[in-house]
Structure formats: structure tokens, C-alpha cells
Amino acid sequence: QSCSAAPSSVTYDYIIVGSGAGGIPIADRLTEAGKTVLLIEKGPPSTGRWGGTMKPQWLQGTNLTRFDVPGLCNQIWADPSGVSCTDIDQMAGCVLGGGTAVNSGLWWKPHPEDFDSWKLEGFSFKDLAPATERVFSRIPGTITPSQDGKRYLTQGFDVFAGTLQKAGWEYVIANSNPEKKNRTVGHSTFMYSGGERGGPLATYLVTASQRKTFTLWTNTIAKRVVRTGADITGVELECNGPGKSGVVSVTPKTGRVILAAGAFGTPKLLFRSGIGPTDQLNIVKNSPDGPTMISSDQWINLPVGQNLVDHVGTDIEISHPNVVFYDYYGAWNRPITSDTQMYLNQRAGPLAQAAPNIFGIAWDMVKGSDGINRHFHWQARVEGSQRTSLTITQYLGTGSTSRGRMTITRQLNTVVSTPPYLRTDADKQAVVQGLISLQNALKDGGFTWINPRPGVSAEQFVNSIPAVPGRRGSNHWIGTAKIGTDSGLTGGTAVVDLNHKVYGTNNLFVVDASIIPAMITANPSAAIVILSENAAAKILALQ
Numbered sequence: 001q002s003c004s005a006a007p008s009s010v011t012y013d014y015i016i017v018g019s020g021a022g023g024i025p026i027a028d029r030l031t032e033a034g035k036t037v038l039l040i041e042k043g044p045p046s047t048g049r050w051g052g053t054m055k056p057q058w059l060q061g062t063n064l065t066r067f068d069v070p071g072l073c074n075q076i077w078a079d080p081s082g083v084s085c086t087d088i089d090q091m092a093g094c095v096l097g098g099g100t101a102v103n104s105g106l107w108w109k110p111h112p113e114d115f116d117s118w119k120l121e122g123f124s125f126k127d128l129a130p131a132t133e134r135v136f137s138r139i140p141g142t143i144t145p146s147q148d149g150k151r152y153l154t155q156g157f158d159v160f161a162g163t164l165q166k167a168g169w170e171y172v173i174a175n176s177n178p179e180k181k182n183r184t185v186g187h188s189t190f191m192y193s194g195g196e197r198g199g200p201l202a203t204y205l206v207t208a209s210q211r212k213t214f215t216l217w218t219n220t221i222a223k224r225v226v227r228t229g230a231d232i233t234g235v236e237l238e239c240n241g242p243g244k245s246g247v248v249s250v251t252p253k254t255g256r257v258i259l260a261a262g263a264f265g266t267p268k269l270l271f272r273s274g275i276g277p278t279d280q281l282n283i284v285k286n287s288p289d290g291p292t293m294i295s296s297d298q299w300i301n302l303p304v305g306q307n308l309v310d311h312v313g314t315d316i317e318i319s320h321p322n323v324v325f326y327d328y329y330g331a332w333n334r335p336i337t338s339d340t341q342m343y344l345n346q347r348a349g350p351l352a353q354a355a356p357n358i359f360g361i362a363w364d365m366v367k368g369s370d371g372i373n374r375h376f377h378w379q380a381r382v383e384g385s386q387r388t389s390l391t392i393t394q395y396l397g398t399g400s401t402s403r404g405r406m407t408i409t410r411q412l413n414t415v416v417s418t419p420p421y422l423r424t425d426a427d428k429q430a431v432v433q434g435l436i437s438l439q440n441a442l443k444d445g446g447f448t449w450i451n452p453r454p455g456v457s458a459e460q461f462v463n464s465i466p467a468v469p470g471r472r473g474s475n476h477w478i479g480t481a482k483i484g485t486d487s488g489l490t491g492g493t494a495v496v497d498l499n500h501k502v503y504g505t506n507n508l509f510v511v512d513a514s515i516i517p518a519m520i521t522a523n524p525s526a527a528i529v530i531l532s533e534n535a536a537a538k539i540l541a542l543q
């Protein structure tokens, strides 16, 4: 199918690029305020509600797709084609909903230090409490996704959480006690609702789409913003199958563009628009974009792509005779019929739970050698080298000090050129301490240690895993268009100001994972939705 030209007669108060955790909530809030909004998404529809079509045989004849069913969420790793972004060297969802369509749905209320540690006016935990409240009233999350109220395949959770509790760790309902993240353990919380994916696609996008002022274009790639100096007049599109092409404009004088294309997609758009470090803009100048790129006297030099952060992941593996494995990968083409029936008829059973049985989470804190408190989030799942294995991933979150960089290639792909993992001694030492702490807590649980195997010290083990995305990555990328008061125009580290406005521009904003200055404790999508809610109020208040 060929694309069709964007109508030149229609302009929008806001053009938002990217329909992920950042883009969807603000689209809803801006239309609610009476603004006309165009949401541009490069990928196709995902969940059934929005016309998605990708599904296994057993979902044929239903309105459900692979994106709707929690038990199929890990299909992205088995078959990413047509779903993952092809211009990013990391896993990312390029479909309607972005990461919120493909992720595991883990959904956490932030810990106070997650926000307070940024030390930004207007972004403290207290300042963000009203936005947090609004988000969790729309997407409360659940620890019992199966609609019959039961939990299935709990053996892994029982031995893991049971052992930690015996060692003195406290069981908590995580989102009722977000401040309890020290020696605590709990059931995983998911954004799922009604036994389906839920999240922004099932809430904010639904109310936005009921308003006449809202327009959604899927399969439409934004190439760059169109600008004259500091003024953005619209967005230039690239033809992508059935989507739109040409240029779409914002309302003259008052219109605004919001980039919400993710921690790699947003920097790429900025680079292609002549905004970023000179070395990156020169690469774009030498790419196929070169002849039509904005001239170098209009370039805006900002540290876009710097300050890249991800949770550094450290996987341990233990086994226990009680643990029961469930073949979630097999649920695609050789599912257990009674389980598909239970799911289809009641939205219940193992397929209403996230693959691959991501059942439990534990938290711990370690004071680093630099005096900074570091948060650990341990995520456990039933998967590994044996059928009785648990793989438990340690994420180093709040307090981590390592930073990396993403850059662009002449083929206009984005790459992690400096991985952000364990680049400071204090981070490394804390990760070792965190591992020792968990090992001690699990020592009387009757587990067999597979990784690290007996005789290998925690330090040897941590040092033995390469600090590269393939081995340590968590898909929780943030920070590449950092928010702050130290403008990058004058040698500082920030790309956007406290109103999310890109320094050196009059009407260009960023509202997605890119702005987050430092890692938070747990999986980040809820925090991104909170920041998007908060940004809507801030941007609307600007004259």
C-alpha cells in the first residue's frame, strides 16, 4: 500500500510524535483541555481494540491479538518482526502503544527517592503526588491478573518469597507501600485489567479517541521537525506503507510539537532536525538526509544522546525441587487447550499471567562507597537452564552513577555507543554488595546455586559478565534528552527545561523516557506516564 499525502489545509494545536508511555497520556490530557491534537505513530495498530491483527492460531476469530494476552508478552523475543523497531540496536516496540504494547506490564508506584534524588524544582515526590494519583486511579494495576482471583503456578514465588521472609524480609503489597523498598518482597504488580494488557492503550487512548479534536495516524514516520530558527512550524513525514506523507503543520503562532518517540527515537528526531552535538549533526549531514537538512548556521548545539542510562541487570540462577516450569513460548503454537479455553472463556489461568511467570519482586538498598544510597529491584521468573530453575535479575536503580551515550549512524540507525553499565567503582561495589545480601537471605532456602556456582565469589561473578547491553541490558532506557536547569546551550547537561521545552526553541517539547535524568528503582513505564500527566498541566499553563 502506498502512503497518502497529509492534508495541507488542516493544522493542529499540538502534534505529538510517538504513542508510547509518554505520548498517549498527554494526547488525552491536551484534547481534554480542548486542544486539537494529532498523534503520529510509525508502527501499525497493536491490540485488538485498535485494529491490530497479529495473533496465533488459537486467537483467530476473536478480537484479541498477541499484544492483548499477558501470557504471550514474551513473543517479542521469539518473533519481533513487524513489531520491534528496525532502526534501533536495542529491543523496542514500534507499534501503537510503543513499549506499553510489548512490555511485560510491570507497573510500580515510584519510591520517594526516585523523584526526590533529581533535586529539581517541581519534580519532588510530593510535587508529583497529584499526577501519580491521577495515573493510578486510571490504571490501578493488579497482583491477581487472572480473573478468577486465583494465582497459578505459584511454586516459584512460594519458595523465593517464603525464604526471604524467613530471613527477615517483609512481605508488602508494593503499590500500597511504595516507600517500603528495603528488604521487602512482594507479588509482581501489572498494569493488566480484565485479564488483558490494559495500560495507556486501554484507558488514555480510549478517552482521547472519543473526542473530535483527536486525530491518530498510524504507520506514519516523522522524519524531522520543520523549523525556522527557534520556531517549529510542523513535522515532515516519511512514507511508510499505508500511512501519511508530506508535511503537517501546527496552528500558526500558537501550535506546538511534542516529541514522545522514546529514548532513542526522540534523539534521532532531534539530530535530524539539526538539534544535538555537532559530531552527531555532521553524521546526519553526511547521511541521505544531508541535501535537505537544515543549514548548519541554524543548528542548536545540545547534549542530546548523552546521559544514557538503563538498569544494569545481573542475572542469577537457582533451582529448587518445588518449582514448576510452564512453557510460555509454547503457548504460541502448541498451547495447552484447557489453558487457552480458560483464557478465552474467563480471562483466567496461566495465560492471564505475564510470561514467563514473572511472579515476584524483592527490594534492597545499599549505601555506596561514595555515600549515595542505591536501590535494588530483584525480579524473579521461572526460566533457566533447568525445569526447576528460577532466574532472578538484579536491577541497580536509584542512586546509580554510571552513564553512557547513544549516537546515530550514517544509515540513520541509533546505537548504544557507550553502554551505561558499571562505569563507576561505587556502582560496581554496590552491585556486589547487593548480590551478597540476597545470597545470604536465600542461603537456608534449599536452593541449588547455578549462577554464580558455588566457589565463585560475588565479585568474581559480577566482574565476569560483560558490561554490554546483550548481557546486562534491561530495556529501561532513559536520559538522552535530560530535563534540568543547567542548559546545554551554555555547557550544562540539560536538553529540556523544567517545562519540557527544548532549550533554544520556542515551541518544541519532549515528553517521554528521554527526559528522566537518573534511574529510578523499578521498571519505568508508570513513572513515564506520571511525568506525561504532569507535563500536560505544565505545557498547558505556558502562555
Ligand SMILES: Cc1cc2nc3c(=O)[nH]c(=O)nc-3n(C[C@H](O)[C@H](O)[C@H](O)COP(=O)(O)OP(=O)(O)OC[C@H]3O[C@@H](n4cnc5c(N)ncnc54)[C@H](O)[C@@H]3O)c2cc1C
Pocket: 017, 018, 019, 020, 021, 022, 023, 040, 041, 042, 043, 076, 091, 092, 093, 094, 095, 096, 097, 098, 099, 100, 102, 103, 104, 105, 106, 107, 108, 220, 221, 222, 223, 260, 261, 262, 263, 265, 266, 269, 475, 476, 477, 511, 512, 513, 514, 523, 524, 525, 526, 528
Ligand atoms: C521488551 C520490553 C519489556 C519491558 N517491560 C517493562 C515492564 O514490564 N514494565 C515497565 O514499566 N517497563 C517495561 N519496559 C520499558 C517501557 O516499556 C519503556 O520504558 C516505555 O515504554 C518507554 O516509554 P516512551 O514513551 O519513552 O517510549 P515508547 O513507549 O518506546 O514509545 C515510543 C513510540 O514512538 C514511536 N516512534 C519512534 N520514532 C518515531 C518516528 N520517527 N515517527 C513516529 N513514531 C515514532 C515508536 O514506534 C513507539 O511507539 C519494557 C520495554 C521493553 C522493550
